[in-house]
Amino acid sequence: MQPSVSRPPLPVGASQHLTGSARFLRACLRQSVDRTPVWFLRQAGRYMPEYQAVRRHHSLLEICKTPALAADVTITAAEILDVDAAIIFADLLLPLEPMGLPFAFRAGEGPVVERPLRTAQHIAALDTTRTAELGYVAEAIRAVDAHFGEQKGLIGFCGAPFTLASYMIEGGGSRNYVATKRLMYTDPGAWTELMDKLVTVLAEFAQQQVQAGADVIQIFDSWAGALSVADYREYVLPATKRLVRQVQAAGVPVIYFGVDTATLLPSIRELGADVVGLDWRMPLDAGSRALGGACAIQGNLDPIALFAPLPVLRTRVEEVLRQSAALPGHIFNVGHGIVPETPVASVQQTVRWVRELSAAIHGERA
Numbered sequence: 001m002q003p004s005v006s007r008p009p010l011p012v013g014a015s016q017h018l019t020g021s022a023r024f025l026r027a028c029l030r031q032s033v034d035r036t037p038v039w040f041l042r043q044a045g046r047y048m049p050e051y052q053a054v055r056r057h058h059s060l061l062e063i064c065k066t067p068a069l070a071a072d073v074t075i076t077a078a079e080i081l082d083v084d085a086a087i088i089f090a091d092l093l094l095p096l097e098p099m100g101l102p103f104a105f106r107a108g109e110g111p112v113v114e115r116p117l118r119t120a121q122h123i124a125a126l127d128t129t130r131t132a133e134l135g136y137v138a139e140a141i142r143a144v145d146a147h148f149g150e151q152k153g154l155i156g157f158c159g160a161p162f163t164l165a166s167y168m169i170e171g172g173g174s175r176n177y178v179a180t181k182r183l184m185y186t187d188p189g190a191w192t193e194l195m196d197k198l199v200t201v202l203a204e205f206a207q208q209q210v211q212a213g214a215d216v217i218q219i220f221d222s223w224a225g226a227l228s229v230a231d232y233r234e235y236v237l238p239a240t241k242r243l244v245r246q247v248q249a250a251g252v253p254v255i256y257f258g259v260d261t262a263t264l265l266p267s268i269r270e271l272g273a274d275v276v277g278l279d280w281r282m283p284l285d286a287g288s289r290a291l292g293g294a295c296a297i298q299g300n301l302d303p304i305a306l307f308a309p310l311p312v313l314r315t316r317v318e319e320v321l322r323q324s325a326a327l328p329g330h331i332f333n334v335g336h337g338i339v340p341e342t343p344v345a346s347v348q349q350t351v352r353w354v355r356e357l358s359a360a361i362h363g364e365r366a
């Protein structure tokens with residue numbers, strides 16, 4: 001049975017002079033807006049000198065686990081970029097720890113899980129009762145919410161079951177997902193148990209974030225594009241759909257994001273997410289058609305276009321806005337995270353262009 005979805009109250013009245021929070025939420029729900037809301041995947045990160053300054057004194061996990069620091073990094077990035085929404089500074093892998101899989105970030109290597117999951121016994125031993133230990137994320141959300149109020153939308157997030165499982169099983173990033181797919185194919189019972197346990201923990205983690213003030217939850221299924229349509233449907237879609245429904249039942253819209261998902265979009269449509277995030281490989285209008293026009297769309301500037309000379313970057317920004325002009329519900333974003341060395345001034349200029357150009361588009365439509 002599908003849980004009933006209660007929606008957050010939205011400001012009534014004209015769509016003019018919206019707050020950042022209202023603009024972002026209204027676009028998620030495909031309601032009219034004064035201009036296209038904008039934020040960026042990985043908007044706080046190493047490309048930003050202010051983040052580097054904090055990182056000189058604290059590890060990534062220290063920042064995540066110290067609510068005052070996580071809130072400060074979140075707020076600073078959103079203010080410097082003047083975006084419509086802030087994404088809480090945290091990491092996808094944080095839930096691994098209370099499930100019994102400690103990990104570390106090693107310089108140059110990315111995340112490394114101490115004892116990767118390889119057996120059914122190990123999956124059976126995963127703990128789903130310690131999710132309250134992630135309360136530091138909710139605490140950081142409370143601080144950001146107190147700072148911004150209605151001025152900006154506030155995005156909480158979690159990983160999707162497949163993408164998190166891939167880190168747990170591979171022990172880090174992967175190219176071919178051999179261990180993950182081998183487990184999926186050889187022990188479907190253990191795989192299902194792992195998906196179920198992840199849904200339990202991730203739904204509770206997302207609910208904590210909503211209770212603390214997150215307006216929207218983004219579910220990152222970053223590596224779902226590694227799956228065939230048949231495998232996505234058989235091994236991943238059912239659990240992911242349950243997670244989407246459970247987060248919506250907490251009362252907020254859900255953004256589902258994956259990379260290289262063009263062939264999966266008709267299946268992704270079945271998740272029932274309010275918004276689907278697309279990478280830059282596919283024009284937004286084509287992506288929306290593949291989703292049956294059933295949800296709002298987020299994306300999809302190539303993050304590497306932020307390295308282009310400004311006139312070239314501007315044409316790319318215009319192209320994204322042109323492809324989404326006829327779609328109700330578009331949130332401007334990059335198609336995947338901002339990378340280190342990206343010029344901050346180009347990100348700021350992109351925000352100004354989105355504001356100017358999309359105000360004209362929405363003005364024409366009104």
Ligand code: CP3
Pocket residue numbers: 040041042043044045046055060087088089090091092093105110111157173220222336337
């Ligand atoms: O503003 C923001 O978006 C920052 C919050 C954020 C971080 N990680 C902080 C972080 C978010 C949303 C994430 C999500 C995340 N974490 C994903 C999914 C996102 C995607 O791009 O699809 C994944 C796969 C992870 C796991 C992870 N964390 C990896 C693979 C790495 C190493 C990659 C690298 O670039 O070195 C991290 C490290 C990490 N998480 C950094 C940041 C800012 C790198 C910076 C640092 O070491 O301080």
